[in-house]
Amino acid sequence: MSLNSYRKLGKSWTFIKQLCEVTCEFLYELKFINRHYFLTLMLINRAYRYELDPNNSQRSSLSQHAGVARFTYNWGLEQRIARYKNKQGDERFTDTMKQNKLLNSLKKSQFSWMYETSKCAPQEALRNLHRAFKNFYRGLNSGKKIGFPRFKRRGVRDSFRLYGTIRFHERAIQLPRIGKIRIKEKRKCYYSGRILSVTVRRRANRWFVSVTVEDETPDPKPVRGVPVGVDLGVKTLAILSDGTTFANPRAMGRRLRKLRQLSKSLSRKQKGSKNRERAKLRLTKMYLKVFNIRQDTLHKVTTYLAKSHSKVVIEDLCVSGMMRNRRLARVIADVGFYEFRRQIEYRCGWYGSELVVVSRTFPSSRMCSQCGHRKKELSLSEREYKCEQCGFEIDRDLNAALNLVAVSLPETENACGEEVRLLADSLNLQRAASMKQEPNIIPDSMSRNV
Numbered sequence: 322m323s324l325n326s327y328r329k330l331g332k333s334w335t336f337i338k339q340l341c342e343v344t345c346e347f348l349y350e351l352k353f354i355n356r357h358y359f360l361t362l363m364l365i366n367r368a369y370r371y372e373l374d375p376n377n378s379q380r381s382s383l384s385q386h387a388g389v390a391r392f393t394y395n396w397g398l399e400q401r402i403a404r405y406k407n408k409q410g411d412e413r414f415t416d417t418m419k420q421n422k423l424l425n426s427l428k429k430s431q432f433s434w435m436y437e438t439s440k441c442a443p444q445e446a447l448r449n450l451h452r453a454f455k456n457f458y459r460g461l462n463s464g465k466k467i468g469f470p471r472f473k474r475r476g477v478r479d480s481f482r483l484y485g486t487i488r489f490h491e492r493a494i495q496l497p498r499i500g501k502i503r504i505k506e507k508r509k510c511y512y513s514g515r516i517l518s519v520t521v522r523r524r525a526n527r528w529f530v531s532v533t534v535e536d537e538t539p540d541p542k543p544v545r546g547v548p549v550g551v552d553l554g555v556k557t558l559a560i561l562s563d564g565t566t567f568a569n570p571r572a573m574g575r576r577l578r579k580l581r582q583l584s585k586s587l588s589r590k591q592k593g594s595k596n597r598e599r600a601k602l603r604l605t606k607m608y609l610k611v612f613n614i615r616q617d618t619l620h621k622v623t624t625y626l627a628k629s630h631s632k633v634v635i636e637d638l639c640v641s642g643m644m645r646n647r648r649l650a651r652v653i654a655d656v657g658f659y660e661f662r663r664q665i666e667y668r669c670g671w672y673g674s675e676l677v678v679v680s681r682t683f684p685s686s687r688m689c690s691q692c693g694h695r696k697k698e699l700s701l702s703e704r705e706y707k708c709e710q711c712g713f714e715i716d717r718d719l720n721a722a723l724n725l726v727a728v729s730l731p732e733t734e735n736a737c738g739e740e741v742r743l744l745a746d747s748l749n750l751q752r753a754a755s756m757k758q759e760p761n762i763i764p765d766s767m768s769r770n771v
């Protein structure tokens with residue numbers, strides 16, 4: 322079959338699909354069928370995050386749980402290291418199941434205080450430890466630098482995970498062993514799906530829960546909207562090929578002086594004093610603020626991109642390589658490129674837009690978006706792109722965004738001529754796995770029987 326007949330077939334197929342959709346809508350309107358009759362469902366994992374408002378006894382119970390989780394993690398890590406040093410052959414290694422058994426036998430004699438908390442907290446801590454080791458070995462095999470699991474410290478990233486009977490009440494959440502805790506939320510808690518587990522974290526003396534649910538949602542309809550190229554940067558967070566820009570909030574950059582001042586004041590306080598504790602809290606509060614501002618911006622930008630464009634084209638940035646540049650490391654970390662990539666990947670899956678990741682070797686900045694001429698060199702200080710061949714002048718980042726969107730378009734729509742077309746063929750454009758959670762697509766008729 323020739324390419325043309327494939328296209329014709331493709332066109333008629335979309336026409337049939339559209340026709341079916343219209344018929345279904347019509348039958349639904351007439352109340353003949355159920356809304357999801359014709360739609361396929363996908364299974365996604367989602368997390369809902371709330372801030373807790375615990376009373377004093379709940380507060381101590383929460384920190385007790387976090388303490389047990391930390392203790393178990395450190396105990397497990399110590400045991401693994403000791404085993405590795407002392408035992409021979411296969412005896413050297415252990416896993417979560419074996420460690421859990423050993424811990425349960427020790428609970429009766431040595432760790433009887435663990436009975437005051439839920440059994441999930443230590444179990445999940447051992448599971449986390451196992452994951453940390455797995456990541457470490459994966460790093461060794463693939464040549465990536467992933468550190469050896471470290472011991473946890475009191476008050477640093479305190480958290481624990483629970484599962485079992487977790488229920489939402491109006492403005493409260495029920496946790497196993499701890500009970501009903503109020504939530505700092507004005508409206509009623511909303512969630513849909515089946516609750517899998519809950520992770521409780523302490524940040525700057527505030528407690529947060531994130532509830533993981535497994536939810537079935539209808540397969541998203543493809544988003545209508547023009548394809549867009551996105552160039553990420555430091556001066557402006559993102560510039561789109563249609564000219565829209567998103568300002569970089571410089572969450573940390575703007576607060577550097579304050580952070581420096583706070584950490585200096587912390588280092589001057591006497592160890593173990595109340596004053597030191599207070600200074601520490603002030604500093605962690607500032608860091609939490611920085612984190613929140615960065616997350617908020619990234620969530621807004623990625624939601625806008627995924628909801629209003631049929632195709633989002635981004636460059637496959639080598640973030641760890643960029644971080645090796647000592648002068649740029651801080652500003653790059655401040656933008657959160659990696660987090661941007663993570664969010665855009667799952668959002669595109671949710672809302673039904675296509676994510677295209679263009680290979681690292683594609684010269685998006687050096688190429689002219691008008692004639693396809695490629696410069697040999699382009700320094701970072703040149704903010705304006707001037708083409709030597711056709712004399713075209715354009716903002717450097719906008720030029721890159723235009724090149725990105727052009728390279729992803731099929732041949733017929735490509736206005737940039739031979740050059741880009743050849744490039745697009747030769748480069749391997751990864752059709753990114755836009756659905757990070759790998760949603761299982763199950764037809765509705767099957768899922769309803771379950």
Ligand SMILES: [Zn+2]
Pocket residue numbers: 689690691692693694708709710711712713
């Ligand atoms: Zn040119």
